[in-house]
Amino acid sequence: MREPDASQPKESACAVETDLLLWWEDFYLPVFEYVLPQMGTLEGKKVLELGTGTGGTATLLAKQGASVVGIDLLPFRLDEAKERANRHKVANAVDFSLMDATQLAFPDNTFDFIISKSVLVFTEHVQTAKECYRVLKPDGKAIFMENMRNHPVVLLYRKLFLKYSRELHYFSLLDIEGIGKEFEEIEHREFHLLSLGALFWKRIIPIPIFYRWTLQFLKLIDKNLLRMFPVLKRFCWITAMICHKKA
Numbered sequence: 611m612r613e614p615d616a617s618q619p620k621e622s623a624c625a626v627e628t629d630l631l632l633w634w635e636d637f638y639l640p641v642f643e644y645v646l647p648q649m650g651t652l653e654g655k656k657v658l659e660l661g662t663g664t665g666g667t668a669t670l671l672a673k674q675g676a677s678v679v680g681i682d683l684l685p686f687r688l689d690e691a692k693e694r695a696n697r698h699k700v701a702n703a704v705d706f707s708l709m710d711a712t713q714l715a716f717p718d719n720t721f722d723f724i725i726s727k728s729v730l731v732f733t734e735h736v737q738t739a740k741e742c743y744r745v746l747k748p749d750g751k752a753i754f755m756e757n758m759r760n761h762p763v764v765l766l767y768r769k770l771f772l773k774y775s776r777e778l779h780y781f782s783l784l785d786i787e788g789i790g791k792e793f794e795e796i797e798h799r800e801f802h803l804l805s806l807g808a809l810f811w812k813r814i815i816p817i818p819i820f821y822r823w824t825l826q827f828l829k830l831i832d833k834n835l836l837r838m839f840p841v842l843k844r845f846c847w848i849t850a851m852i853c854h855k856k857a
């Protein structure tokens with residue numbers, strides 16, 4: 611796994627407004643801090659967001675200078691996304707369109723970047739990856755932030771409370787490998803093993819300061835644990851894949 615390129619401008623690319631990460635923002639923040647520097651300066655770049663939902667990521671990227679197309683299958687989500695882009699004064703930099711991520715209506719070699727968050731679990735992974743490869747420009751990158759399958763607590767939560775989760779295809783390390791085969795290069799990083807334990811102080815006994823401290827502490831433990839025992843990656847909650855279409 612490669613570390614982000616030190617030559618890339620990180621400061622502006624890392625300016626993540628947490629209200630734009632929509633839900634679970636504390637947990638997605640480190641994921642965005644990993645993926646955004648890999649996109650470098652976004653000024654003048656064309657970005658496609660798959661499954662944009664209410665348009666948080668699309669708006670975030672448009673505010674950093676990208677020209678963004680957000681697609682989704684749900685018209686009411688797209689209306690909410692348009693409103694969000696309007697509120698953030700980037701409506702002229704974002705187009706929202708009703709479209710299926712597995713059948714993209716764009717010519718080959720259109721986008722510099724493609725990004726998605728919690729979307730491929732709903733779609734046929736490999737078909738989606740193939741479409742992304744097709745519409746990416748040479749040297750473009752597709753960035754998929756997805757939910758993994760085997761975190762024991764998340765697994766239990768899904769079984770008990772998320773009936774629809776049975777229909778979804780959560781990621782295993784093998785699935786990540788499958789996505790990688792559609793591109794010349796892939797790197798990926800996994801997040802949140804023990805850090806979910808911090809939710810105790812948010813959901814069960816809400817004490818914000820204990821929550822923040824525990825989250826920081828457990829994130830640090832996770833980082834070291836995963837470095838020492840990479841085999842534990844399969845039990846993480848989130849994976850971020852950076853897929854490169856080589857020039």
Ligand SMILES: C[S@@+](CC[C@H](N)C(=O)[O-])C[C@H]1O[C@@H](n2cnc3c(N)ncnc32)[C@H](O)[C@@H]1O
Binds near residue numbers: 728
């Ligand atoms: C869990 S939501 C995530 C929304 C957004 N990416 C976010 O992080 O807030 C998944 C979104 O993917 C959309 N979606 C599911 N299957 C899709 C497909 N085949 N093509 C485009 N969008 C899809 C859903 O309509 C939904 O808005």
